[in-house]
Amino acid sequence: MAGSTYGTLFSITTWGESHGPALGVVIDGCPAGLPLSEADIQKYLDRRKPGQSKYTTKRAESDRAVILSGVFEGRTTGTPISIMIQNADQRSKDYGKIKDCYRPGHADYTFDAKYGFRDYRGGGRSSGRETIGRTAAGAVAARLLSELGVEVTAYTKAIGDICIPSSEYHYNEIMENSLYMPNNAYAAKASEYLEDCIKKLDSSGGIIECVITGIPAGVGEPVFKKLDASLAEAVMSIGAVKGVEIGAGFQAAKASGSTNNDAFGVDGGKVFKETNHSGGILGGISDGSPVILRAAIKPTPSIAKEQKTITSSLENTAISITGRHDPVIVPRAVVVVEAMAALTVLDLMMVNMSTRLSSLKEFYKE
Amino acid sequence: MAGSTYGTLFSITTWGESHGPALGVVIDGCPAGLPLSEADIQKYLDRRKPGQSKYTTKRAESDRAVILSGVFEGRTTGTPISIMIQNADQRSKDYGKIKDCYRPGHADYTFDAKYGFRDYRGGGRSSGRETIGRTAAGAVAARLLSELGVEVTAYTKAIGDICIPSSEYHYNEIMENSLYMPNNAYAAKASEYLEDCIKKLDSSGGIIECVITGIPAGVGEPVFKKLDASLAEAVMSIGAVKGVEIGAGFQAAKASGSTNNDAFGVDGGKVFKETNHSGGILGGISDGSPVILRAAIKPTPSIAKEQKTITSSLENTAISITGRHDPVIVPRAVVVVEAMAALTVLDLMMVNMSTRLSSLKEFYKE
Amino acid sequence: MAGSTYGTLFSITTWGESHGPALGVVIDGCPAGLPLSEADIQKYLDRRKPGQSKYTTKRAESDRAVILSGVFEGRTTGTPISIMIQNADQRSKDYGKIKDCYRPGHADYTFDAKYGFRDYRGGGRSSGRETIGRTAAGAVAARLLSELGVEVTAYTKAIGDICIPSSEYHYNEIMENSLYMPNNAYAAKASEYLEDCIKKLDSSGGIIECVITGIPAGVGEPVFKKLDASLAEAVMSIGAVKGVEIGAGFQAAKASGSTNNDAFGVDGGKVFKETNHSGGILGGISDGSPVILRAAIKPTPSIAKEQKTITSSLENTAISITGRHDPVIVPRAVVVVEAMAALTVLDLMMVNMSTRLSSLKEFYKE
């Protein structure tokens, strides 16, 4: 399958460039009967929209989602849902220099190497604006998951070295600060750090964590379509992500079996785990505990500081990237991680429905 | 697609349980004309075979690969290559307890939750023996990649806290110690640590690193089939992997743009990068530098130490897992990581061939 | 994969309902560097547009294609090409009766059975207007194929009993009559027959034939992705098609081996076949001769004549379908068959590029 389609039964195809007329997504396989409005989608888009805080770009996009098909009288019909977002603000002056220059840390060079040329305007297809389509689709998936009791919540765990220990999470504060951190005090410290980055004409990376509750045990396909493998692909496919871990993640590499294993217990007929180092997944299948993943986000590659680079005619040069650029991608990527997680979990929950002969018999009984 | 198939053009389907009559893999889409023998595959299987050192299980598997189709007069024909490995050693006494008990850190519970019952013998399909099929297929992919100048090399970077800094790598030593570490002195230290784990009836995790050289710039599909996203899925689909990172990985989260960006330069008409924090991938597309990934491997969940758990009839109990179990999975997983990386890179290199109209014209010209 | 996506490397996803705001298609995997304009697409859409002749509906659609992404400075970039066609004419009064009634020969009943409800306006997703997206994508595929010397030509072979024998084909006349028949005299007879159908408040079926020249030998994947199997799926997926045959087709069932086999010969170093009963395909792979397929199109199910049927509340009733309906679907479906054939052939030509190791070596040599 070509690279812009994701998912087996709940399948999405995104399209659009940063400075083309519009971007969008087609969702194919959305179950029929889901109440859905443009407002449901807009809530998600607004969370990744630029201009939310002083750490995000000033570009004045309205990013307004329009549903073009697949919804009739307020409910999904089961046919493809096409969602379009027009590009309102296309300042042409911005991309003079990047037309002939390969920006370090960007995909300018690799797109040229692959395709022979590229739409250089604002990064074209490799722009962060590509994530609009996924986010819109993720909003639909999350809306549906919530009908099944599954909730997906992502937040900023770390900006640079400012990392919130899980013991200090206050989930109610996530929406109270513009960095989407579950602790306002840490968010304040991170803001100071970002101010400093801006002064230094530099940028910062960070870590996003995502928790998914309500997935029953049994979701995920053994071997290649494991729940964790699928989540890793989904989240690593977001532009700036350089690492993904599940549960204890890289800490598990230093652990011993006796501390890393999660003991099972039964209480009142309910199975539980005493700890959750597995991050809710055993053998690639959900174990009924919350699924926990973390994504490492690299610093914004577009910085005002001068950097060495080359031109497209292969001459050495230097570049200072001015214009509208976030000193940190993390806060705007939070909702994108949430979207990709929602899409992945929903698709695997749908695939899981035909796992047992007894389920087929139940479904097709008269 | 059901979960045991991987790849778009170079596609593999694995099958088999730990204690069934055999395991195997079908490779579909292997290009015609590749010289291939069972010995090419056996070399890879021997690296994951148990009984290689005292830190791996004593199970006396011969793990002998037999090619049943797709090779004629020593060359691949382009048709499916079926490879079978018979299970020689099936000691039935081993799985008395695990039949009725859910081992912590294993997939016993989740398989029952998903399918309603399971082949409990030695873990069945969720056993580490499942990786035999991938490894055999990876051997074929690696054999083909070497014809294209692409080399995939994995090794043990860390066992528990014993982690080799990249400045101390001696690649020539990888095959000189039974832990596949690129530094014999660190390997000796890691061996001591593992001895201690065994004494404590416990186990250890570790980190595997994989370097792929020779991939030209341009491989990987933007958006969902990025090279890094595909590698993340591939590697995370290996049973014990809990995290995957590319290039600087989680370190990038703490970095600033000015230090994390890799400056481009040109020398003698050749493009180079001054550093390789990107791990050879920009925007999901190879940039011509070596591709670098790391995988976090959890400690062997089967430990002799007693652990709390539950029975399949949901009663609290305890379990001590005796029998043949590695105190560390890492060394045997090295070749599996290499295999999954090879499969991923080859598939995307094949997909990349139809990227430009000029390539189609060249291919189909008379 | 959900049902609205087609193709492996050259992959399309269509969306849209008959009376929604718009319909469209996203093409993913189109090779970079193809000169492409909206006019290239419009030419195809105009051939399936209603109102072309008195035998096609009077609905005044402009059916104007707009390219929203994937084309930069007149050439495809290799990224998804999104094409949208707005629904200009949405006469709401038309669908009063069909809201509560299941039209015979239509998908009203089966959509309700599947999804629980449906967008009943003009047939919704099951309307013939769904083919707009495929046709637009097929225009792009055909444009690209012509760069490779491959030409796809479809035409009306039969309307009802009026069937043109291949010995009387005049290809130059296809565009000279509104039925797209390769013989103006037969077209005149067919027109008379259709006049009669209209008078009888009835409709007619027919046969479309498609010839594809210029495909080199070797295209198509053995076993399930045979060229003929893929063409059969592609063409049978067009709403009104009830049969597909290749080469001699159903006549082969009555033939003997000695007459049905095509003798090979060599002349001036060129391989040829004395006949082409195989329709250009042997063992699912193109043999270098023209590929020939035929599709049986059922009569338009919407007829003015009264028919017995049921309501959605399962009561017996009768229906006369008035309004804008073609007495024959065939002429408008000609370009849709052409589009589906082009999409299928191009995709398999792209897949075919990685068949041999020598091709990979040639592509990736330095």
Add this chain to the structure above:
Amino acid sequence: MAGSTYGTLFSITTWGESHGPALGVVIDGCPAGLPLSEADIQKYLDRRKPGQSKYTTKRAESDRAVILSGVFEGRTTGTPISIMIQNADQRSKDYGKIKDCYRPGHADYTFDAKYGFRDYRGGGRSSGRETIGRTAAGAVAARLLSELGVEVTAYTKAIGDICIPSSEYHYNEIMENSLYMPNNAYAAKASEYLEDCIKKLDSSGGIIECVITGIPAGVGEPVFKKLDASLAEAVMSIGAVKGVEIGAGFQAAKASGSTNNDAFGVDGGKVFKETNHSGGILGGISDGSPVILRAAIKPTPSIAKEQKTITSSLENTAISITGRHDPVIVPRAVVVVEAMAALTVLDLMMVNMSTRLSSLKEFYKE
């Protein structure tokens, strides 16, 4: 996906050549809990086995199915089912001439054109023996479908010109004659015709019909994965099939809407159709009536009569194909059509389970 895998959720991958050590199939995604034995599979293989009657080859294959994985204690586990059939009889003397010659009507030439060389022994992968894997997998699908009340029945409708009108079908006679015709008298006539073919060193084609009962309304995905489109692909992928039609098929091309439409009626709360020209499918979705398809089978291309052809070094020559060859493929292909139909219907029935939100809620409710 490479060409030897078929199906989305119930997915099969076949492998093996005519004269290699073995052939087989891997079924991935079979629901857990299906009682399954090798005898269930053997029943199907025996129906396509050579040597059943004097019109099928004398090759003494035992064609014995062995299950290597995915079944535990007599029930499917949900993991891949690997089935292997060893090639017992490999008479090497048979393929002297076909090594250097392209047999008319065979895939020798196209395999060479595609891959550069081929396993010429007995046709290699393009041999009719390739269908063993599909047939074995189809047996499992049919076994499962019967648990859901779906029955798939194929039979020979015509041999050459001897065609049984549907009014003269006696289904109970299908297994009473070696041609699998639903009328022993027609079978006797067809036998005489085949005797004549043999005397003339020639062969015959025919038509296979397949009826599937018990599919509830609602199965099949609109647009590209229509039930009829999928059946057409599945059946056309069988080597000798040159045409596929559904319901009225090519007769619909000559019909008028008023006669071809099937009137709906309600009786005792049950929906019925007065006729079944649709062949049980409307808009690509099952309508609750029996699904009916027909496949045109070409005459066996291997005939003893001398034919003109070319050598692989491109010189004109002639060939008489002696040895073990059926004068008609049809009877042995009957079970293969049944297998492909079963695989297709089951896969789409599984995909259909996640069509409605209410089904997801029902499945995942606590």
